[in-house]
Amino acid sequence: xxxxxxxxxxxxxxxxxxxxxxxxxxxxxxxxxxxxxxxxxxxxxxxxxxxxxxxxxxxxxxxxxxxxxxxxxxxxxxxxxxxxxxxxxxxxxxxxxxxxxxxxxxxxxxxxxxxxxxxxxxxxxxxxxxxxxxxxxxxxxxxxxxxxxxxxxxxxxxxxxxxxxxxxxxxxxxxxxxxxxxxxxxxxxxxxxxxxxxxxxxxxxxxxxxxxxxxxxxxxxxxxxxxxxxxxxxxxxxxxxxxxxxxxxxxxxxxxxxxxxxxxxxxxxxxxxxxxxxxxxxxxxxxxxxxxxxxxxxxxxxxxxxxxxxxxxxxxxxxxxxxxxxxxxxxxxxx
Amino acid sequence: xxxxxxxxxxxxxxxxxxxxxxxxxxxxxxxxxxxxxxxxxxxxxxxxxxxxxxxxxxxxxxxxxxxxxxxxxxxxxxxxxxxxxxxxxxxxxxxxxxxxxxxxxxxxxxxxxxxxxxxxxxxxxxxxxxxxxxxxxxxxxxxxxxxxxxxxxxxxxxxxxxxxxxxxxxxxxxxxxxxxxxxxxxxxxxxxxxxxxxxxxxxxxxxxxxxxxxxxxxxxxxxxxxxxxxxxxxxxxxxxxxxxxxxxxxxxxxxxxxxxxxxxxxxxxxxxxxxxxxxxxxxxxxxxxxxxxxxxxxxxxxxxxxxxxxxxxx
Numbered sequence: 001x002x003x004x005x006x007x008x009x010x011x012x013x014x015x016x017x018x019x020x021x022x023x024x025x026x027x028x029x030x031x032x033x034x035x036x037x038x039x040x041x042x043x044x045x046x047x048x049x050x051x052x053x054x055x056x057x058x059x060x061x062x063x064x065x066x067x068x069x070x071x072x073x074x075x076x077x078x079x080x081x082x083x084x085x086x087x088x089x090x091x092x093x094x095x096x097x098x099x100x101x102x103x104x105x106x107x108x109x110x111x112x113x114x115x116x117x118x119x120x121x122x123x124x125x126x127x128x129x130x131x132x133x134x135x136x137x138x139x140x141x142x143x144x145x146x147x148x149x150x151x152x153x154x155x156x157x158x159x160x161x162x163x164x165x166x167x168x169x170x171x172x173x174x175x176x177x178x179x180x181x182x183x184x185x186x187x188x189x190x191x192x193x194x195x196x197x198x199x200x201x202x203x204x205x206x207x208x209x210x211x212x213x214x215x216x217x218x219x220x221x222x223x224x225x226x227x228x229x230x231x232x233x234x235x236x237x238x239x240x241x242x243x244x245x246x247x248x249x250x251x252x253x254x255x256x257x258x259x260x261x262x263x264x265x266x267x268x269x270x271x272x273x274x275x276x277x278x279x280x281x282x283x284x285x286x287x288x289x290x291x292x293x294x295x296x297x298x299x300x301x302x303x304x305x306x307x308x309x310x311x312x313x314x315x316x317x318x319x320x321x322x323x324x325x326x327x328x329x330x331x332x333x334x335x
Numbered sequence: 336x337x338x339x340x341x342x343x344x345x346x347x348x349x350x351x352x353x354x355x356x357x358x359x360x361x362x363x364x365x366x367x368x369x370x371x372x373x374x375x376x377x378x379x380x381x382x383x384x385x386x387x388x389x390x391x392x393x394x395x396x397x398x399x400x401x402x403x404x405x406x407x408x409x410x411x412x413x414x415x416x417x418x419x420x421x422x423x424x425x426x427x428x429x430x431x432x433x434x435x436x437x438x439x440x441x442x443x444x445x446x447x448x449x450x451x452x453x454x455x456x457x458x459x460x461x462x463x464x465x466x467x468x469x470x471x472x473x474x475x476x477x478x479x480x481x482x483x484x485x486x487x488x489x490x491x492x493x494x495x496x497x498x499x500x501x502x503x504x505x506x507x508x509x510x511x512x513x514x515x516x517x518x519x520x521x522x523x524x525x526x527x528x529x530x531x532x533x534x535x536x537x538x539x540x541x542x543x544x545x546x547x548x549x550x551x552x553x554x555x556x557x558x559x560x561x562x563x564x565x566x567x568x569x570x571x572x573x574x575x576x577x578x579x580x581x582x583x584x585x586x587x588x589x590x591x592x593x594x595x596x597x598x599x600x601x602x603x604x605x606x607x608x609x610x611x612x613x614x615x616x617x618x619x620x621x622x623x624x625x626x627x628x629x630x631x632x633x634x635x636x637x638x639x640x641x642x643x644x645x646x647x648x649x
Contacts, residue, residue, distance in 0.1 A: 035484065036484070036487060036488055036491060039484060039485060039487075039488035040488050040491055040492070042488075043488060043489065043492075044500075047500055047501065047504040048504070050501060050504040050505045051504050051505070051506075052505060052506055158629065158632065158633070159625070159629065161628075161632060162576065162580075162625050162626075162628035162629035162632055163625050163628075164580055164583050164584065164603075164621065164624050164625065164628075165584075166584065166587055166603065166607075167603060167617065167620075167621035167624065167625065170603070170606075170607060170610060170614075170617045170621070171617075171621075173610070174610070174614045174617075178611070178614070269491075269492075269493045269494075270493065270494060270495070272493040272496065273493035273494055273495030273496040273497075273498075273499070274495055274584075276495065276496060276499060276588075277495065277584045277587060277588060280587070280588060280607075281607065288588075291496075291499055291500075291503070292588055292589070294503065295499075295502075295503035295507075295590065300504065303500055303503055303504065304500075306496075306500075307492070307496060307497065307500045310492070310493050310496045311491055311492045311493070311496070311497075314491055314492065314493050315491050318491065
């Protein structure tokens with residue numbers, strides 16, 4: 001007879017049989033994705049309600065004749081009940097239509113397709129730097145816990161969390177682009193022009209953006225590794241005569257993987273938002289400049305489109321993180 | 336009785352007696368100083384942490400500067416001194432900007448905005464976030480389910496992107512930026528309060544109160560609220576730094592504080608435009624943001640570490 005157990009994982013409860021737990025986990029997590037999408041789209045829709053006064057008047061300009069205002073209102077459907085407006089937005093979204101920009105008359109999805117690679121490349125490079133810096137620092141700090149190396153790394157991490165990324169970016173430009181001229185300070189080279197130039201243009205913004213994230217990774221990994229290193233099985237492994245690097249990397253790091261993956265996932269969504277600001281420092285034409293222009297032009301469909309794409313990517317990241325728990329934490333699979 | 340305990344506790348009677356002795360010695364010290372109130376224990380723990388004390392001193396200094404700033408500043412907020420883009424000199428300690436305004440004076444005027452911005456954003460977040468969290472934790476069932484789904488939906492957004500969108504929809508300005516950041520941070524308070532309420536609900540004294548016939552309202556005000564206050568204070572102090580960073584970022588993009596009013600974020604934004612002519616312009620506002628956020632963070636960590644064990648863990 002198949003025995004069922006009740007296990008709580010993140011959202012909701014799963015009934016788990018002897019096998020296929022991971023499959024159930026994936027299915028359940030995917031199912032919770034749909035109501036979340038619905039709520040998220042509702043929040044994005046509600047941005048319309050925040051526009052002060054009458055959006056049609058705002059769009060038409062201060063001294064536009066009433067007929068023009070009325071035609072805009074009719075065109076954009078502001079006369080319909082809110083429920084109808086929302087239903088229409090969802091209907092369009094399901095078909096992959098994000099609407100049309102009010103200021104440029106270009107489909108929002110076209111503009112996003114053009115600018116998103118810049119933001120995503122920047123986020124990707126920043127995350128890579130954050131992991132490359134944060135993980136070794138976190139491990140070393142935990143291994144040398146309480147000693148001067150630990151205190152030094154912890155100090156850097158505390159400063160890193162407090163430093164505004166755009167200020168760090170300006171300082172990096174000053175040193176590495178103006179003083180020594182190792183890296184370009186502005187512009188973006190598409191990946192299709194080669195990995196080298198693409199990466200060279202993203203080094204400084206990536207470092208500036210990834211700095212705070214690396215600090216956060218260092219802090220979290222340090223405390224997770226400290227916990228792991230104080231466990232009995234570490235003492236056993238050491239007693240068996242295993243070399244410290246092997247004990248740290250194989251035994252302890254594996255057990256600190258869940259908090260590490262969690263913080264990386266969280267930081268990825270933070271970086272996605274931070275990238276919008278960093279783009280301005282390095283004059284990159286990504287979603288950030290698109291968003292700032294949309295705000296200046298009161299281009300609400302464009303703004304909503306950018307937010308929807310951002311939140312969708314962040315939801316996918318969260319989904320991947322949740323699913324990875326099944327891999328990193330064997331206890332979730334075994335039972 | 337001693338024999339039974341000696342059998343159960345590993346280490347034998349000697350070790351056990353030593354433990355008991357040690358405990359008695361500790362108690363005697365406590366009694367000699369009189370009974371310690373929770374507040375005094377908190378203060379004693381807090382002031383033992385050097386970084387937190389330095390951070391607190393810095394914040395107190397900032398508050399004083401924010402209050403008496405106009406009398407302290409050598410020049411007016413928008414006073415044109417005639418010297419453009421000068422570096423640090425005897426007259427202008429931190430130089431002047433592209434219109435000839437004194438950076439040191441503007442930094443002082445901006446302190447008021449920075450502090451009030453951080454506190455009002457967190458205030459909005461608390462006002463919006465705490466009550467749903469209380470209700471979700473206390474009532475459970477469908478209320479909890481609904482509230483938590485909404486919270487999760489809000490938390491799915493990249494924080495700065497959502498703040499930018501809300502601020503953008505409402506239009507630029509400091510008040511709108513504060514509202515936007517408050518809305519973005521409110522779900523974090525809801526989640527934290529709900530967790531704290533759920534933890535308190537498990538305590539025996541709640542069960543006792545309920546068995547004595549206490550109403551839900553009475554249990555809430557007399558037992559639950561005082562017990563979630565400490566984690567709430569910790570969350571508030573740790574959020575201040577983040578909201579200050581968010582305000583600076585929004586102002587940097589031209590959404591928060593609108594020039595000519597001085598804010599550290601707008602000062603950095605102006606400095607960025609003149610960066611190739613006078614790189615020094617960026618240093619004072621950038622360092623002020625960094626130091627203030629750092630102070631908020633170390634004070635927040637200090638407060639967390641000074642509360643009881645339960646809070647230090649969460």
